[in-house]
Amino acid sequence: MIMRPGHQLLLPANPFFIWGSLLLALGLYMLQNMGVWGRAAWMPDLLALVLVFWVIHQPQRVGISSAFVLGLLIDVHQGSLLGQHALAYTLLSFLAIAIHRRLLWFSVPSQAFQVFSLFLAAHAIELAIRMIAGGAFPGFSMLLAPVIESLLWPLVSVILLLPQKRTPNPDAHRPL
16 A cells, blocks of 8 residues: 555554454443443444544454444443444444545544544434334434544544554664
């Protein structure tokens, strides 16, 4: 892949770090649902945020099947309709894989605008399934969740790319 000017060459991602960050996000999301606010509609989906990051940056290692399994785990944890989050995460990872090459050409703040539509689609799928199953409408505060997730995108990108960054090498004779 041709790199854009000024883009830093990254080290390979460690699979243990990838899956560790996904499991940490799963744990934080589960703790967040049991926390002070409970399952507030405006709370960001941290697992979806980390999942989209790794699907975009490592589509060979994290894909649609892992998104489906993580979605089933969330469905079981929340006691929601089985497959609600699984379908939303599967669609989210499919859309992320579809645009991942184009998305990597943008700067990280510009990527936040691009992934906003992905997060909005995932929340819309979850809402549609909940409403079809006879659930109550959570209110318009749920529109804050994709906004907060896209605002968190630059922070998550910086944190999850830190282990892959090369140290600056002052040697002028080496091309990398």
